[in-house]
Amino acid sequence: MRYRSCDNSTATNAPMNCLWRTDLEHYDLRMVPLYLCVTLAVVAVASGAPPKAGDVTKVALNSGTFMPIVGLGTSKVTDEREMEQTLDAALEAGYRHIDTATVYRNEHLIGKVLKRWLSEGKLKREDLFITTKLPLYAMRAADVPYFLNESLTKLQLDYVDMYLIHMPFAVKREAYSDGRFDDNGTDPTTDHLAIWKAMVAEKEAGRAKALGVSNFNETQIERIIKNSPVPPANLQVELHLYHQQKPLVAFCKKNNIAVTAYAPIGSPNAKWVVLSGRNLPDLFSLPEVKAIAQKHNKTTAEVLLRHTVQRGIIVIPKSSNPKRISQNIDIFDFALDDNDVATLDALDKGIDGKLFNMKGFAGAENHPEYPWPALRNTPQKA
Numbered sequence: 054m055r056y057r058s059c060d061n062s063t064a065t066n067a068p069m070n071c072l073w074r075t076d077l078e079h080y081d082l083r084m085v086p087l088y089l090c091v092t093l094a095v096v097a098v099a100s101g102a103p104p105k106a107g108d109v110t111k112v113a114l115n116s117g118t119f120m121p122i123v124g125l126g127t128s129k130v131t132d133e134r135e136m137e138q139t140l141d142a143a144l145e146a147g148y149r150h151i152d153t154a155t156v157y158r159n160e161h162l163i164g165k166v167l168k169r170w171l172s173e174g175k176l177k178r179e180d181l182f183i184t185t186k187l188p189l190y191a192m193r194a195a196d197v198p199y200f201l202n203e204s205l206t207k208l209q210l211d212y213v214d215m216y217l218i219h220m221p222f223a224v225k226r227e228a229y230s231d232g233r234f235d236d237n238g239t240d241p242t243t244d245h246l247a248i249w250k251a252m253v254a255e256k257e258a259g260r261a262k263a264l265g266v267s268n269f270n271e272t273q274i275e276r277i278i279k280n281s282p283v284p285p286a287n288l289q290v291e292l293h294l295y296h297q298q299k300p301l302v303a304f305c306k307k308n309n310i311a312v313t314a315y316a317p318i319g320s321p322n323a324k325w326v327v328l329s330g331r332n333l334p335d336l337f338s339l340p341e342v343k344a345i346a347q348k349h350n351k352t353t354a355e356v357l358l359r360h361t362v363q364r365g366i367i368v369i370p371k372s373s374n375p376k377r378i379s380q381n382i383d384i385f386d387f388a389l390d391d392n393d394v395a396t397l398d399a400l401d402k403g404i405d406g407k408l409f410n411m412k413g414f415a416g417a418e419n420h421p422e423y424p425w426p427a428l429r430n431t432p433q434k435a
């Protein structure tokens with residue numbers, strides 16, 4: 054598995070089955086302006102050799118850096134042995150982008166594995182793209198340097214490639230203890246602009262190469278864009294077949310913000326669909342997805358991921374299973390055609406397809422910065 058950087062001259066020599074040719078042709082024909090940033094983002098080759106099936110592409114960020122379009126999600130992996138096996142399998146399979154967060158409580162485990170790979174000379178720091186996130190119980194400007202420093206210490210790194218504000222709403226520090234949030238309540242005093250300013254100071258100090266937000270809505274992002282010289286480089290949001298986020302993605306493309314899809318295969322084992330009261334079938338069981346998978350001789354997961362990647366959106370599927378880890382990045386040797394894309398596009402359910410409402414954080418829906426007003430009155434926690 055190799056990564057590639059920009060060199061248009063190699064594109065014309067590329068084989069038909071690689072992402073570079075097939076995707077650009079596909080999108081050039083259909084929606085040139087909307088996908089201009091995909092064109093910039095799907096990066097080809099510095100080495101001079103044409104891209105091959107299996108090469109992983111990167112998305113250009115407005116910060117001037119590049120983000121691999123497939124990353125590894127790591128939430129819920131908190132066992133040391135499991136993390137070692139997971140990361141070893143992922144790095145062997147070609148993943149270079151790892152997504153973590155303070156609240157996942159696994160940065161120290163990730164740091165240990167990365168340290169080993171780096172010290173053995175199997176990887177250089179610049180090969181990696183590490184994202185972590187400011188926790189929702191640290192949503193004050195003064196907390197930013199402290200919590201980023203904690204993350205860097207645990208990750209055993211001098212900088213992260215992406216630092217995100219994890220949630221637009223906040224809970225009080227005392228509401229968090231040892232991985233659990235109690236009902237001590239939300240902190241309504243959240244000031245995104247003050248926090249963002251502190252994030253920008255970290256970028257200027259070199260401790261974060263790029264900055265972004267997660268779970269923010271359009272209004273919240275626009276407020277930052279209008280009030281800061283440094284716009285977010287990345288928005289990480291729930292995005293999958295049932296919840297394709299078309300308006301938000303269009304807004305981000307217009308503002309040159311790369312989008313990362315979390316729960317990109319619909320978080321199948323979490324049963325969020327049931328939890329959130331929407332009795333939708335599992336994405337893997339949809340006949341349309343199965344038929345497209347069969348047609349391309351791919352798994353349903355690969356089709357779901359490819360559909361999102363083909364929109365120029367970064368995906369961060371989580372798996373701890375070596376076979377599935379490999380499968381989830383093996384999505385660059387085929388392309389969905391216009392019919393496949395139309396079929397899959399039509400399965401979007403908008404807000405009704407959203408799985409996460411974050412009401413597991415007690416009182417989140419009453420916080421002034423709760424980002425999904427349409428979900429305020431849905432009863433279940435998910």
Ligand SMILES: NC(=O)c1ccc[n+]([C@@H]2O[C@H](COP(=O)([O-])OP(=O)(O)OC[C@H]3O[C@@H](n4cnc5c(N)ncnc54)[C@H](OP(=O)(O)O)[C@@H]3O)[C@@H](O)[C@H]2O)c1
Pocket residue numbers: 125126127128129152153219267268289290314315316317318319320321322323352354355369370371372373374377378380381
């Ligand atoms: N910013 C946020 O607020 C936020 C929220 C949620 C998630 N995230 C990030 O996004 C990542 C991904 O989201 P997610 O973990 O909720 O959902 P996901 O990646 O859509 O789904 C993960 C689940 O699917 C299974 N799976 C993975 N690959 C598979 C395959 N090829 N075939 C069948 N099953 C497969 C995994 O089980 P196995 O491990 O057994 O394979 C796991 O249970 C998280 O890990 C985290 O890094 C961010």
